[in-house]
Amino acid sequence: xxxxxxxxxxxxxxxxxxxxxxxxxxxxxxxxxxxxxxxxxxxxxxxxxxxxxxxxxxxxxxx
Amino acid sequence: xxxxxxxxxxxxxxxxxxxxxxxxxxxxxxxxxxxxxxxxxxxxxxxxxxxxxxxxxxxxxxxxxxxxxxxxxxxxxxxxxxxxxxxxxxxxxxxxxxxxxxxxxxxxxxxxxxxxxxxxxxxxxxxxxxxxxxxxxxxxxxxxxxxxxxxxxxxxxxxxxxxxxxxxxxxxxxxxxxxxxxxxxxxxxxxxxxxxxxxxxxxxxxxxxxxxxxxxxxxxxxxxxxxxxxxxxxxxxxxxxxxxxxxxxxxxxxxxxxxxxxxxxxxxxxxxxxxxxxxxxxxxxxxxxxxxxxxxxxxxxxxxxxxxxxxxxxxxxxxxxxxxxxxxxxxxxxxxxxxxxxxxxxxxxxxxxxxxxxxxxxxxxxxxxxxxxxxxxxxxxxxxxxxxxxxxxxxxxxxxxxxxxxxxxxxxxxxxxxxxxxxxxxxxxxxxxxxxxxxxxxxxxxxxxxxxxxxxxxxxxxxxxxxxxxxxxxxxxxxxxxxxxxxxxxxxxxxxxxxxxxxxxxxxxxxxxxxxxxxxxxxxxxxxxxxxxxxxxxxxx
Numbered sequence: 150x151x152x153x154x155x156x157x158x159x160x161x162x163x164x165x166x167x168x169x170x171x172x173x174x175x176x177x178x179x180x181x182x183x184x185x186x187x188x189x190x191x192x193x194x195x196x197x198x199x200x201x202x203x204x205x206x207x208x209x210x211x212x
Numbered sequence: 213x214x215x216x217x218x219x220x221x222x223x224x225x226x227x228x229x230x231x232x233x234x235x236x237x238x239x240x241x242x243x244x245x246x247x248x249x250x251x252x253x254x255x256x257x258x259x260x261x262x263x264x265x266x267x268x269x270x271x272x273x274x275x276x277x278x279x280x281x282x283x284x285x286x287x288x289x290x291x292x293x294x295x296x297x298x299x300x301x302x303x304x305x306x307x308x309x310x311x312x313x314x315x316x317x318x319x320x321x322x323x324x325x326x327x328x329x330x331x332x333x334x335x336x337x338x339x340x341x342x343x344x345x346x347x348x349x350x351x352x353x354x355x356x357x358x359x360x361x362x363x364x365x366x367x368x369x370x371x372x373x374x375x376x377x378x379x380x381x382x383x384x385x386x387x388x389x390x391x392x393x394x395x396x397x398x399x400x401x402x403x404x405x406x407x408x409x410x411x412x413x414x415x416x417x418x419x420x421x422x423x424x425x426x427x428x429x430x431x432x433x434x435x436x437x438x439x440x441x442x443x444x445x446x447x448x449x450x451x452x453x454x455x456x457x458x459x460x461x462x463x464x465x466x467x468x469x470x471x472x473x474x475x476x477x478x479x480x481x482x483x484x485x486x487x488x489x490x491x492x493x494x495x496x497x498x499x500x501x502x503x504x505x506x507x508x509x510x511x512x513x514x515x516x517x518x519x520x521x522x523x524x525x526x527x528x529x530x531x532x533x534x535x536x537x538x539x540x541x542x543x544x545x546x547x548x549x550x551x552x553x554x555x556x557x558x559x560x561x562x563x564x565x566x567x568x569x570x571x572x573x574x575x576x577x578x579x580x581x582x583x584x585x586x587x588x589x590x591x592x593x594x595x596x597x598x599x600x601x602x603x604x605x606x607x608x609x610x611x612x613x614x615x616x617x618x619x620x621x622x623x624x625x626x627x628x629x630x631x632x633x634x635x636x637x638x639x640x641x642x643x644x645x646x647x648x649x650x651x652x653x654x655x656x657x658x659x660x661x662x663x664x665x666x667x668x669x670x671x672x673x674x675x676x677x678x679x680x681x682x683x684x685x686x687x688x689x690x691x692x693x694x695x696x697x698x699x700x701x702x703x704x705x706x707x708x709x710x711x712x713x714x715x716x717x718x719x720x721x722x723x724x725x726x727x728x729x730x731x732x733x734x735x736x737x738x739x740x741x742x743x744x745x746x747x748x749x750x751x752x753x
Contacts, residue, residue, distance in 0.1 A: 175388070178397035178456070182404060189408065189445045190251040196441040196634070197255050197264070197434050203636055204430075 215580050216299075216685050223693035224296040224685040227700060229667070231289050233660050234704040238282030238711070240659045243357055243404050244411025245275040246350035248442060249330075253346050255438075257339045267435055268346070269334070270723040271415060276331060277714045279353075281707050283324075288700070290316075296693075300674050300684035306384045307366045307373050315359030323352030357407075358400050365396035367675050368666070369464050375567065375678075377545055377560060382678070395460055399666075402453035405446050406662065409622055410655035412443030416629060417652035418719050420645035423638055431723050436648075437633045443626035451619055455512075461669070462513050462521070465676060467601055468669035469513060470524045471608040474499050477523040481510040484521070488613070492605040497525065524605070528598040535594045537563045538570025539582045546583050568678040573597045575682065600680075603671040611664035618658040625651055 173180040249268050256264035290312060293301050301308070326348040333342050366373070372389030373382045384390070416439035422432035461469045470476075474492045476499065485504025492499050513521050522530075541563035548556035563570075574580050576596040578589065585593050625647060632641050670676055674684040 176392045176397050178394075178401045178453070179392075182401045185401075185405075185445075185449055186247060186408075189442055189449075190247060190254060192445060193248070193251045193438040193442040194255045194258070196437045196630075197252075198259065199634070200434055200437050200636075201259070201261070207636075 215575065215682065216687050217690065218682065219690050220688055220693055221682050221685045223690065223697060224688075225681065227296060227693065227697045228289075228292060229664075230697070231285070231292060231700055231704065232663065232667075234700075234708065235282070235285040235289060236660060236663060237656055237708065238278050238285060239357065240403075240407035240410035240656055241278045241414060242275065242282050242353050243407025244409065244442075244446075245271060245278070245414070246346070246353050247408060248411050248415060248439065249275060250343070250346045250350045251438060251442065252435075253343050257343045263430060263434060265334075266431060266723050267438075270431075271435070272330065273718055274414075274418075274715060276327075277711060277718065279327060281711045285704060285707055296686050296688070297674070297684050298686040300679065302381060303679050303684070304367070304382050304675050307370070307382050307390070308363050310384060310387075311359040311363040311366070311390070315356050315363075319352050319355035319359055323349060323356060326352060354404050354407075357404055358396075361400040361403060362391055362393065362396045364666075365393045365399055366390060367673075368399075368670055369393055369395040369460070370675055370678055375564060377548055377557060380549075382675070395457075395464070398453055398456040398460060402450060402457055402662075403659070405449045405453065406655065406659045408446035409443055409450060409626075410659065412439040412446060412626070413622065413648070413651055413655045415439035416443065416626075417649045420648040421719070422722065424642060424645050424649070428722055428724065433633070433638060436629070436638060440626055440630040440633050443622065444630045447619065447623045447626050451623070454616075454619070458513060459515065465670065466522055467524065467527055467603060468608065470522065470527060471603045471605045471669055472612045472665065473509060473513065473521070474502075474605060474609045475509075475521060475523045476525055478526050479509060479521040479523065481514075481520055482507055482517040484509040486512055487609075490609065492609050494602075494605050524602055528601060531569065531598050531601045532594050534566040534569040535573050535597050536590065537566035538568060539573055539577075539585060539590070539593075540570075541567040542570035543583045565677075568673065568675075568680065569597075569601075571683055572600055572672065572680050575600070600672055603669050608665060608669040611661040611668065615658050615661040615665060618654055618661070621651070622655060622658070 169180065172183070249272050252264050252268040252271065255261070256268060293308070326345050329337070329345045330342070330349050333345060337345065370382070371393045372386040373384055375381070376383045390396075415435050419432040419436040419439065422428045423436065458469065458472075461472070474487050474490045476497050483506055485502075485506045486508035487499070487502055487504045489501065489503040490499040491501050510517055510519060510521065541560055544556045544560035544563065545567070547553065548560055570582055573582050573585075573593055576593045578584050582593075625644075628644060629648060632638055632644060638645065672680050672682070674681050
């Protein structure tokens with residue numbers, strides 16, 4: 150990994166942490182929205198991937 | 213002083229309600245579909261499976277139809293504040309205009325710029341770059357809602373501003389207080405997540421339609437699964453945030469919460485029932501045909517078992533001293549305006565918190581001038597003004613209940629759908645699939661009733677406890693208002709008809725139509741463009 154990319158990721162991490170601390174303190178419901186939306190997207194995505202796995206398993210059983 | 217014709221005020225209110233409710237038929241879908249597209253595209257980028265790109269493109273096309281019409285209906289509302297609510301804009305423009313300007317400059321531009329890249333960038337951007345663009349569209353559309361709701365929260369719970377007696381308007385003090393207003397926070401999350409529910413039901417309903425017809429099976433099963441999971445978590449979140457908003461109203465807008473619960477007299481905890489059904493009679497100040505669930509109201513509203521909730525009759529009585537104080541504030545303000553005497557300013561400051569109640573008394577003052585009220589007339593003016601602090605109880609009570617009952621329906625439908633989908637038994641549950649299809653418009657209806665609860669419940673104020681609605685309108689003629697109202701109704705009805713026609717057309721055609729036959733080729737790009745342009749030209753013709 151190049152030093153530039155590492156620096157970029159480190160900056161993103163620091164900005165995210167500062168954002169979380171400030172918004173979590175000043176606006177807990179805004180923070181909940183950010184975290185909650187990410188969670189909803191990930192769970193919906195995981196559900197779709199699980200369906201792919203279920204389909205593959207069913208195909209293997211048929212074979 | 214002559215007050216604005218009450219007929220003009222009512223028509224202005226009706227026109228704003230009409231345009232806002234029309235506009236809000238499009239907004240929830242935009243707020244939620246963008247994040248659903250982001251979820252689908254995330255799976256595409258992670259797994260590399262073409263079907264998720266197909267999903268993002270197809271649902272993106274339906275999002276595009278909704279987005280174009282939604283934007284068109286929203287723009288007129290911003291001008292309406294100036295044309296129909298000039299007194300309000302004069303009094304509260306600093307507070308209200310700032311978030312609206314930020315919305316236009318930041319969120320709206322961001323959303324509009326990236327939406328083009330999202331539609332036309334599939335073959336021009338790398339997968340991660342396109343995914344980032346989709347997330348920026350989602351963020352932009354939700355930030356638009358954020359700024360509108362920040363502005364709305366300032367009306368419901370004015371914070372970060374003070375009244376300046378020299379300019380006779382509210383002046384902006386603290387941007388942080390305005391943005392982080394608790395009402396803005398809760399209302400934004402509640403509204404945004406309500407949009408997620410609308411989008412989830414939309415995707416689930418259309419997918420159910422395909423499954424029932426045996427079409428696009430793999431596409432529909434994945435769309436259904438993602439929407440069901442998206443919807444069930446969103447429904448839990450929206451109910452949680454609804455409770456937070458109720459709690460805020462209990463603390464800051466007791467008249468709204470009493471009207472929502474049809475509570476004419478202070479409650480008797482812990483038995484006080486939560487009314488599932490009643491016919492509130494505003495004129496007689498009582499309910500007919502009450503059906504309630506005992507022991508529920510107190511913990512639901514006050515989050516305790518022994519706190520009495522003040523009823524509307526008692527709130528009217530409590531308003532009496534505030535009306536007297538408000539009249540004193542306006543009298544001192546009038547004298548200060550004429551002589552700039554510091555003693556008058558000091559007296560105004562002592563009663564400033566009740567100034568709005570003084571405005572409210574204007575309707576019953578001789579010559580609509582509160583400074584002309586004699587000591588003998590004061591009691592009569594106060595008694596006549598007291599009932600004015602209440603909103604329309606019937607409308608507030610029932611709009612709230614329709615929203616709540618619908619949200620419980622969504623919970624049941626999403627929970628069952630998620631379970632059946634996870635068990636891979638969708639095709640065997642045709643009744644559930646039909647219910648999903650028929651439920652497509654219900655979340656949008658629920659958000660409309662949510663808005664009616666919030667806005668009708670805030671009455672008689674445009675700025676809570678500060679500026680009454682009857683003083684906020686512009687002094688148009690009744691004829692002008694009827695003409696513009698009819699124009700808006702016709703135009704917006706045409707927009708709705710266009711949206712429904714295009715949605716039905718493209719939903720029926722399904723994901724195999726046009727672009728989704730040969731993915732990634734130049735032919736596909738040409739088809740994509742043709743589809744996008746045909747949608748735009750259908751809208752404009």
